[in-house]
Amino acid sequence: MDSLPPAAVCDSIQHVFLDALGHAGITAPEVDNGSADACSGAVFFKIKRLEPGACDSLGNAFDDALNFCCPDLADSVQVILRVYDVPVPAGPVSDNLAAGQFSDCILPVVVLDSLPPQCQAPPDTVVLCENFDINQLDFGVPVFSCRVDSYGLDVDIDQFDSYCKQGVITRTFEVFDAGGQSGECTQTITISNQQYYFIRFPDDLFVTMCDTTGYYGEPEFFGIDCEKMEVKHTDSVFTVVPDACFKIERTWIIKNNCRYDSSQALVQVLNPEPNALSVHPDNLPGPVVSAAGTTGMWAPTRIRIHSADPDSTDYSIFWSADVNGYTYKQVIKVVDIEQPQFLACPAATTTFVDSSINDFFLWNANYTTVPDNPNQDLCEGGVDLRVTITDACFGSNLGVDYVLSLDVDGDDIQETEVRSNDLPTAGSVFFDNINNPAFPIGLSKQYDQRPVVPNEKYQFALQTVSVSGKYRTVRLAWHSAAAPTAYTLPQLPLGNHSIRWTIYDGCGNENECVLNFRVEDPDGTCTPAEVFIGGTMETEEGEPVANAAIQLEGTHPGLSTFNLFALTDPQGMFSLSVPTGSSYTVTPFRDDSPLNGVSTFDLLLINKHVLGLAALGSPYKLIAADANKSNSVTTFDIVELRKLILGLYLQLPNNGAWRFVPAGHAFADPNNPFMGGFPEFETLVNLQQNNLPMHNFIAMKVGDVNGNAATDLANVVVEDRNGPSLVFDTDDQLLTPGAVVPVRLRAAETISGFQFTLNYPGLELVELEPGAGLAAENFAVFNRENTLTASWNGVGRPEFTLHFRVLEAGQLRERLQLSNRIARPEAYSEALEIRPIALRFGDTGAVRAGFELYQNRPNPFSGATSIGFYLPEAKTATLRVWDAQGRLLLTQTAAYSAGVQTIELDNDLLGASPGLLYYELKTDTERAVRKMVVY
Numbered sequence: 001m002d003s004l005p006p007a008a009v010c011d012s013i014q015h016v017f018l019d020a021l022g023h024a025g026i027t028a029p030e031v032d033n034g035s036a037d038a039c040s041g042a043v044f045f046k047i048k049r050l051e052p053g054a055c056d057s058l059g060n061a062f063d064d065a066l067n068f069c070c071p072d073l074a075d076s077v078q079v080i081l082r083v084y085d086v087p088v089p090a091g092p093v094s095d096n097l098a099a100g101q102f103s104d105c106i107l108p109v110v111v112l113d114s115l116p117p118q119c120q121a122p123p124d125t126v127v128l129c130e131n132f133d134i135n136q137l138d139f140g141v142p143v144f145s146c147r148v149d150s151y152g153l154d155v156d157i158d159q160f161d162s163y164c165k166q167g168v169i170t171r172t173f174e175v176f177d178a179g180g181q182s183g184e185c186t187q188t189i190t191i192s193n194q195q196y197y198f199i200r201f202p203d204d205l206f207v208t209m210c211d212t213t214g215y216y217g218e219p220e221f222f223g224i225d226c227e228k229m230e231v232k233h234t235d236s237v238f239t240v241v242p243d244a245c246f247k248i249e250r251t252w253i254i255k256n257n258c259r260y261d262s263s264q265a266l267v268q269v270l271n272p273e274p275n276a277l278s279v280h281p282d283n284l285p286g287p288v289v290s291a292a293g294t295t296g297m298w299a300p301t302r303i304r305i306h307s308a309d310p311d312s313t314d315y316s317i318f319w320s321a322d323v324n325g326y327t328y329k330q331v332i333k334v335v336d337i338e339q340p341q342f343l344a345c346p347a348a349t350t351t352f353v354d355s356s357i358n359d360f361f362l363w364n365a366n367y368t369t370v371p372d373n374p375n376q377d378l379c380e381g382g383v384d385l386r387v388t389i390t391d392a393c394f395g396s397n398l399g400v401d402y403v404l405s406l407d408v409d410g411d412d413i414q415e416t417e418v419r420s421n422d423l424p425t426a427g428s429v430f431f432d433n434i435n436n437p438a439f440p441i442g443l444s445k446q447y448d449q450r451p452v453v454p455n456e457k458y459q460f461a462l463q464t465v466s467v468s469g470k471y472r473t474v475r476l477a478w479h480s481a482a483a484p485t486a487y488t489l490p491q492l493p494l495g496n497h498s499i500r501w502t503i504y505d506g507c508g509n510e511n512e513c514v515l516n517f518r519v520e521d522p523d524g525t526c527t528p529a530e531v532f533i534g535g536t537m538e539t540e541e542g543e544p545v546a547n548a549a550i551q552l553e554g555t556h557p558g559l560s561t562f563n564l565f566a567l568t569d570p571q572g573m574f575s576l577s578v579p580t581g582s583s584y585t586v587t588p589f590r591d592d593s594p595l596n597g598v599s600t601f602d603l604l605l606i607n608k609h610v611l612g613l614a615a616l617g618s619p620y621k622l623i624a625a626d627a628n629k630s631n632s633v634t635t636f637d638i639v640e641l642r643k644l645i646l647g648l649y650l651q652l653p654n655n656g657a658w659r660f661v662p663a664g665h666a667f668a669d670p671n672n673p674f675m676g677g678f679p680e681f682e683t684l685v686n687l688q689q690n691n692l693p694m695h696n697f698i699a700m701k702v703g704d705v706n707g708n709a710a711t712d713l714a715n716v717v718v719e720d721r722n723g724p725s726l727v728f729d730t731d732d733q734l735l736t737p738g739a740v741v742p743v744r745l746r747a748a749e750t751i752s753g754f755q756f757t758l759n760y761p762g763l764e765l766v767e768l769e770p771g772a773g774l775a776a777e778n779f780a781v782f783n784r785e786n787t788l789t790a791s792w793n794g795v796g797r798p799e800f801t802l803h804f805r806v807l808e809a810g811q812l813r814e815r816l817q818l819s820n821r822i823a824r825p826e827a828y829s830e831a832l833e834i835r836p837i838a839l840r841f842g843d844t845g846a847v848r849a850g851f852e853l854y855q856n857r858p859n860p861f862s863g864a865t866s867i868g869f870y871l872p873e874a875k876t877a878t879l880r881v882w883d884a885q886g887r888l889l890l891t892q893t894a895a896y897s898a899g900v901q902t903i904e905l906d907n908d909l910l911g912a913s914p915g916l917l918y919y920e921l922k923t924d925t926e927r928a929v930r931k932m933v934v935y
Contacts, residue, residue: 008105009034014030018073021145032083046064048066062082075111078107083103118185119184123140128191129226130226153172163258172184200221200298201219201288202286205332216250230256248331250330251329259324271328287303289301292314302314338391341390343471344388352383354521364376381491381521387513402499403418406492416429416434420460429445458478458479459479459481463479496516497518530578532577533692534574534575535550535573536574544572550576551589594657597704597707601834604752606641607635622672622674629655642791646791660700661679729840730746732842737807759821760802774799820900862935865907869903880892889910
């Protein structure tokens with residue numbers, strides 16, 4: 001008999017390491033350190049915790065092994081090793097098993113985790129599109145390792161087509177521990193869009209009476225889930241058919257836009273005609289195309305395609321689950337006995353009131369049958385003679401004729417006709433062609449005596465104003481042989497007239513509408529003739545200034561006060577039509593792009609003038625230099641212009657962008673144009689045809705004294721940036737997040753001035769130390785945009801130090817970037833040469849400003865907005881705009897020269913609903929994307 005228990009000997013301490021997902025375990029023999037039994041020698045082991053733990057799902061029983069998990073991390077777990085001198089069963093046992101034949105020892109187990117933070121993503125999954133909602137991506141959560149302190153989720157939908165609900169969505173979980181280490185795991189969700197639909201094509205029809213809808217049935221579908229079906233048709237009309245007035249062959253095109261391949265053919269489904277009699281009812285039903293074996297109402301049609309076929313055709317042969325699409329020809333035969341219709345034919349006389357002055361070149365001839373009578377300059381007024389027509393069968397496709405009956409000689413009897421099917425020559429009418437038997441076609445009288453070539457003379461025409469479904473609106477109009485599609489409303493003499501409209505369809509049906517109308521001048525304002533006055537806008541150097549606005553404020557003894565406006569064309573010219581006898585004032589103005597042509601180089605020249613070193617040399621340059629409009633040129637003007645260059649001003653507070661002086665003005669003192677003042681407008685009294693003036697002005701771009709402002713509509717200054725760069729040197733350095741680092745920038749040579757815009761993404765500017773000769777006024781800081789601007793003029797090698805707090809790790813050369821967005825980078829040599837600027841980081845190459853896409857302005861916008869960008873070299877670029885749902889709204893490709901460019905967008909073109917939009921600019925080497933908002 002062995003009545004003594006074995007001797008239990010434990011390790012003094014045991015270390016275990018958790019695996020990637022926070023689990024570890026030890027077996028009982030692993031912690032034994034030489035336990036033995038005096039009699040038998042053989043011993044057996046079980047193990048458990050001294051105190052219950054969260055990692056044992058079966059409770060704290062003696063077992064063959066012990067589990068550890070994250071709650072045990074970095075802790076000392078007290079463990080009991082039980083040693084038996086008799087065999088014990090495998091698995092957990094009760095505490096009183098083999099009482100008196102075991103002994104225990106206790107040891108600490110230290111749980112450690114040496115692995116970086118890790119995670120195990122939920123399993124990849126496949127979802128049918130009809131069961132998928134992108135707003136509810138509930139596809140499980142990951143399992144984390146013990147050291148995970150926090151995690152983030154990035155959802156990548158680049159490979160997901162939201163329109164078709166198909167593709168792959170990637171969920172990437174990034175995990176972090178308290179020490180900054182990270183790891184990640186990824187789950188993919190595949191959304192499957194399987195195409196499987198049946199189709200029933202519309203019946204052929206034999207129509208005896210049309211309606212106005214043009215609806216003759218349409219294809220029907222079964223099994224549409226996520227398919228994006230596009231159904232459209234084209235009509236071919238045949239007017240010579242034996243058994244109807246006309247026939248419509250309506251070709252249907254059906255495709256699923258989520259599967260359609262434009263390079264592959266569509267399946268042509270044949271229209272069955274099983275009976276030789278074309279109007280037989282058996283020929284009318286449209287076929288069903290479905291999978292073979294389908295039963296019920298969607299079973300595939302089985303019928304002879306041609307009456308002579310020996311056997312019927314099973315239309316399942318046209319079906320395929322992967323079909324690219326279908327075409328099918330539906331036949332509609334129409335018998336039509338109905339008249340075409342006028343939407344409204346007025347019974348009462350229509351009156352047109354004219355309040356314009358007389359046009360000397362219209363209706364100014366001898367309107368009598370008496371030869372050599374003096375010309376009669378008739379007063380005329382615009383008339384809008386229109387009708388809206390329709391036909392139940394032919395819709396808007398109707399023939400239209402008119403006969404215009406005029407009372408030209410003012411005797412209240414209509415004597416002159418203009419017939420649309422027998423028009424007179426351009427610019428003339430057949431006077432008295434109704435009543436004079438001696439002249440069955442009338443006397444040719446001119447109504448258009450404008451000084452233009454013959455093919456630019458007005459001629460009566462018929463204009464289609466609009467087509468809306470079955471309805472077409474037409475009106476009487478004038479056009480010319482030189483511009484047949486450029487219609488204008490006709491000007492007809494005052495008096496009582498009429499027009500008879502005749503409309504007809506292709507089946508012999510007609511209808512008429514007669515409209516009586518009167519042209520009146522109740523206020524008597526027709527009498528004054530109008531003449532054209534004009535002028536030019538040019539710079540001092542003779543460059544034409546386009547897009548300058550011209551305001552003419554005028555008075556006339558017989559008219560109300562009037563205001564006229566015009567814009568100068570690309571040649572800098574303008575013209576306005578003004579009543580004779582008027583007195584008026586002409587004032588030009590232009591206030592766009594204040595920074596156009598303005599740079600620190602201009603400040604350098606103005607400063608030399610102020611110091612008496614080099615005069616600006618002309619009264620116009622002095623006016624341009626007066627930025628604050630104080631009638632003097634001082635250092636205060638330099639201060640104001642520098643704020644504009646630095647971006648602190650969007651426009652000068654006390655001045656416009658341009659000023660204008662009449663070209664004929666003689667300055668009392670050209671060296672001081674402000675002495676005695678100078679006019680910025682011109683006035684004329686009692687305008688007469690024999691004394692037509694030219695109003696020419698000299699234009700000055702405020703702030704631009706070296707004359708490089710763009711004067712055309714584009715407002716883009718094309719500059720040479722191919723010369724040697726002026727280099728600013730600094731040392732490259734490694735940037736550690738949280739650190740504050742000094743960055744000293746110094747010009748590599750002596751210069752006379754410089755300006756630039758500097759972007760510093762990933763950094764925050766906390767202090768700026770101007771060097772000798774520089775001051776805080778030479779800089780502007782826009783920390784929210786990670787941007788600063790600089791402008792300085794003087795003589796020396798300027799330097800300054802920027803103190804940045806590092807927000808993102810990287811190299812300094814990756815964080816400092818020259819930009820053209822506000823002040824374009826340029827420097828001025830001692831010889832006053834304009835040179836580009838580059839940054840040099842130690843022994844690396846010099847880097848100029850690169851490709852940039854700017855934020856649109858204004859933003860948000862409702863009507864129009866401008867998108868600016870910078871190209872370091874001439875390239876072809878493509879602009880694309882999407883809405884938040886991923887629909888492509890605009891694609892625009894063009895070739896651009898190097899420099900800052902602007903694209904104007906109008907929401908009428910985009911058709912965007914209020915909300916967020918994305919825009920991308922892409923060249924062959926660069927790409928950038930930004931957001932903008934429509935409200």
